[in-house]
Amino acid sequence: MLKKSLVLVGVTAAFYLQAQDISTIRNSIDVYSNTPMVGSSKFNAMVGSNGALGGDATSLLTNPAGLGVAIAGDVSATLSVEANKNTSSLAGSSVNYNITKGNLGNAGGVATFQLMTETPWKFINLGANISTQSLENYVETAGNTNVSISKNLVDGSGNAVVGNLAYLGHAYNRYGTQTKFNLGVGANYNNSLYLGASINMHYVDLEQYDSANFGLDLDNTIYSFDKQYTPFSEKSNGFSASLGVIGKITNQLRLGASIETPTWWSIDRIYSDYYTSSEDGLIYYDNFVEDRTFRSPMKATLSGAFVPTKNFAINVDYTLGLTKPKYKVQGEAESELNSFMNDSYKNLSEIKVGAEYRIKSLRLRGGYSYASSPFDAMTINTYSNNGQAGESNYSDLILGARNTIGAGVGYDFGKFFIDAAYQNITSEYKNPFLSGNESYGTGYYSGDFDVATPYSVVSDVKNVRNNFFLTVGWKF
Numbered sequence: 001m002l003k004k005s006l007v008l009v010g011v012t013a014a015f016y017l018q019a020q021d022i023s024t025i026r027n028s029i030d031v032y033s034n035t036p037m038v039g040s041s042k043f044n045a046m047v048g049s050n051g052a053l054g055g056d057a058t059s060l061l062t063n064p065a066g067l068g069v070a071i072a073g074d075v076s077a078t079l080s081v082e083a084n085k086n087t088s089s090l091a092g093s094s095v096n097y098n099i100t101k102g103n104l105g106n107a108g109g110v111a112t113f114q115l116m117t118e119t120p121w122k123f124i125n126l127g128a129n130i131s132t133q134s135l136e137n138y139v140e141t142a143g144n145t146n147v148s149i150s151k152n153l154v155d156g157s158g159n160a161v162v163g164n165l166a167y168l169g170h171a172y173n174r175y176g177t178q179t180k181f182n183l184g185v186g187a188n189y190n191n192s193l194y195l196g197a198s199i200n201m202h203y204v205d206l207e208q209y210d211s212a213n214f215g216l217d218l219d220n221t222i223y224s225f226d227k228q229y230t231p232f233s234e235k236s237n238g239f240s241a242s243l244g245v246i247g248k249i250t251n252q253l254r255l256g257a258s259i260e261t262p263t264w265w266s267i268d269r270i271y272s273d274y275y276t277s278s279e280d281g282l283i284y285y286d287n288f289v290e291d292r293t294f295r296s297p298m299k300a301t302l303s304g305a306f307v308p309t310k311n312f313a314i315n316v317d318y319t320l321g322l323t324k325p326k327y328k329v330q331g332e333a334e335s336e337l338n339s340f341m342n343d344s345y346k347n348l349s350e351i352k353v354g355a356e357y358r359i360k361s362l363r364l365r366g367g368y369s370y371a372s373s374p375f376d377a378m379t380i381n382t383y384s385n386n387g388q389a390g391e392s393n394y395s396d397l398i399l400g401a402r403n404t405i406g407a408g409v410g411y412d413f414g415k416f417f418i419d420a421a422y423q424n425i426t427s428e429y430k431n432p433f434l435s436g437n438e439s440y441g442t443g444y445y446s447g448d449f450d451v452a453t454p455y456s457v458v459s460d461v462k463n464v465r466n467n468f469f470l471t472v473g474w475k476f
Contacts, residue, residue: 021227022432023172023208025340026398029374031204032236032265033296033325033348035180036131037061038105040078041419041471045408046354047367051303051317052246052256054194057108057129060182062301062317063258064196065244067127067186070110076417076473080105083466086139088431090459091385093142101134105469120190127184127198135176135206139431141459143168143213146387147434149453153218154281165214165451168222170433176206184242194246202238202263207231212434212444214451225444225451228436232271238263238296246303256303262323265294274445283445293328297321297348314355321348344375354406363410363419371402373429380432381455389455397458400429408469417473425465432456 037048039058050059054066056074081102088095108129115121147167155161184198210227244258269292274285300322305315324345327334354367373396382392408421436443436452443452 021208021210021230022398023174023210023230024337027174027206027208028294028325028337028341029345029399031135031178031206032238032263032294033374035200035202035263036133036178038078038080038131038133039129040076040106040108040473041408041421041469042356042363042365042410043106044423044467044469045365045367045406045419045421046315046356047352047369047404047406047423049315049317049352049354049367049369051244051258051301051315052254052305053307053313053315054186054246054256057110057127057182058106059186059196060108060127060129060184060198060200060242061131063244063246063256063303064127064182064184064198064242065186065194065246065256065258067110067125067184067196068123068188068194069186069246070112070125070127071123072475073109073111074473074475075109076107076471077104078106078469078471079103080133081468082134083468084134084137085464085466086137087462087464088139088141088459089461090141090457091144091146093144095140095142097138097140099136099138101136103132103134105133106131106471121187122191123186123188125186125188127182127186129182130179132177132179135174135178135204137174138171139461140171141169141431141433141457144385144387144457145215146385147383147457148387149214149451151449151451153449155218161218163216163218165216165223167434167457168213168215170212170457171209172431172433173209173211174206176204179203182242192248196244198242200240200242200260200263202236202240202265204234204236207233210433223446223448225446226272226274227444228274228442229271232269234267234269236265236267238265240264240296252306252308254305254307256305257301258303259300260298262298263296265296267292267294274450275441276450283447283450285445292330292334295326295328297325298323299348311358312356314353317352319348319350319352323347344378346372346374346376348372348374361412363412365406365408365410365421367404367406369402369404373401374399380458381435382432383434383455383457392458394430394458396429397432398429400427402427410471415475417471417475419469419471419473421469421471423465423467423469425463425467427463429461429463431459431461433459
């Protein structure tokens with residue numbers, strides 16, 4: 001394997017953001033540390049809050065002990081339609097972009113085996129679940145000609161000249177799919193204690209782009225540039241395991257707890273490395289291949305459910321990250337990534353509340369969740385809207401807190417059931433781009449020349465996802 005390593009010093013956020021494409025940091029958290037939580041319509045309407053309720057295959061996404069709660073088998077499939085809208089605002093200008101994707105978001109089933117013995121063990125149940133979600137995400141930011149970068153160039157006559165490159169626009173663009181497959185077992189002890197375990201297999205296939213446009217005053221030409229080491233593509237697979245327990249304190253009150261190990265990822269990566277030719281002074285690139293090993297945070301979930309009657313249930317889940325993400329060190333690049341995570345990453349914290357109310361065969365569901373920002377406030381080098389260079393401190397840099405509202409309805413026909421759900425997910429964050437280090441060649445490259453600045457432009461991004469789900473299932 002050929003591997004490109006960055007030789008860097010220091011661990012400050014301001015310096016690090018000059019050395020690496022921001023999307024590498026974002027994907028480490030947004031993709032590799034967050035597994036798909038697309039379940040059935042019931043699960044999605046309750047925003048994934050079922051850690052102390054269980055009863056179907058989506059328990060494998062939160063607490064595998066929920067498999068032991070099932071007393072009848074079922075299978076289901078869920079069609080999902082994901083509508084993703086980003087609005088990036090900078091210096092009074094905003095750019096909107098919408099992406100809508102439809103796919104088979106979830107499929108799962110539980111097989112129940114009643115133990116015809118006189119022991120307190122009532123059921124041993126097996127479950128499988130597969131969740132898939134699109135990773136496609138496009139964030140385009142308008143230009144700001146107040147931001148201008150000087151560049152030493154040579155004109156057509158061989159004379160040294162100084163050109164000024166005005167910033168005219170930027171885009172992060174990501175394509176891909178993420179999948180999680182769970183296989184688990186649950187047990188029912190005396191209808192009061194439920195135990196479960198699962199193995200979880202993860203897959204990612206993505207392409208990432210980071211590009212910017214600049215206008216050169218010497219020839220009034222617009223040039224398109226790509227960030228060093230982009231575009232890149234990754235094909236990755238990972239493995240984790242989960243353990244869980246649910247206990248009935250009373251007939252109305254249930255408590256649950258689960259833990260999921262880190263996901264150990266193996267990442268195969270192809271990327272572009274740009275360089276300036278010593279012969280003609282033009283920009284060329286080579287494609288390189290590298291492999292990386294990444295470990296996501298370990299997570300624990302505590303749950304409580306109140307079921308006063310057969311017609312109503314409410315559940316609360318609280319998930320906390322117990323460790324920080326970490327790359328296996330194969331060079332200075334991974335060392336810097338780990339230093340950045342150690343200094344700036346905050347452990348995951350998410351609370352989810354979901355409820356279901358039954359009116360005969362009709363089911364009404366709803367939920368709300370809040371996930372905190374994954375990063376501490378950071379101070380970085382930036383350009384202001386009037387083009388002045390300086391330092392700025394930001395909360396919610398790179399990624400921000402996430403709010404999710406869910407609602408749904410279902411109908412039970414006996415052997416068959418059909419459910420529908422809607423989710424609204426919103427997040428706001430500060431979006432840094434453009435910074436690079438000329439000494440290490442981590443700026444932006446066109447076919448003619450490169451441009452590097454130690455300062456970032458930072459836009460305000462609002463992400464809104466409106467997701468729709470339709471589930472059909474069969475009980476046996």
